Amino acid sequence: MKYSLLSSILALAIGHAFADNCNVPLLYCGHSLLAKGNYQPQIDQCLFDNNHLTLDNGQSVLFGCIGGPNGVIQFLQDCGLNRCRDNGNGKNDTCF
Numbered sequence: 001m002k003y004s005l006l007s008s009i010l011a012l013a014i015g016h017a018f019a020d021n022c023n024v025p026l027l028y029c030g031h032s033l034l035a036k037g038n039y040q041p042q043i044d045q046c047l048f049d050n051n052h053l054t055l056d057n058g059q060s061v062l063f064g065c066i067g068g069p070n071g072v073i074q075f076l077q078d079c080g081l082n083r084c085r086d087n088g089n090g091k092n093d094t095c096f
């Protein structure tokens with residue numbers, strides 16, 4: 001009994017973690033990912049892996065969602081400072 005209660009709580013917690021991940025195959029601005037959850041470490045890693053420096057910690061970079069349990073992201077392009085637009089839920093973000 002205790003065990004099943006614990007696993008339900010665990011399932012809820014994991015379900016919540018998933019909800020904060022990016023959705024395939026959508027594209028996201030860095031600032032949209034940050035609004036979703038704790039994406040800064042992944043953004044930093046992704047920019048580092050691509051040898052890309054930004055002035056705003058990747059907020060104006062457009063990322064693709066690769067997915068998986070950790071919501072892995074992929075570097076697509078740097079839109080330029082404040083030139084990445086969040087087009088809303090279920091829509092691709094775009095450079096403008």
Ligand SMILES: *[C@@H]1O[C@H](CO)[C@@H](O)[C@H](O)[C@H]1NC(C)=O
Nearest residue numbers: 025026027064090091092093
């Ligand atoms: C978003 O962009 C991806 C990759 O370019 C594309 O496959 C997908 O259909 C687009 N989705 C929407 C909702 O526009």
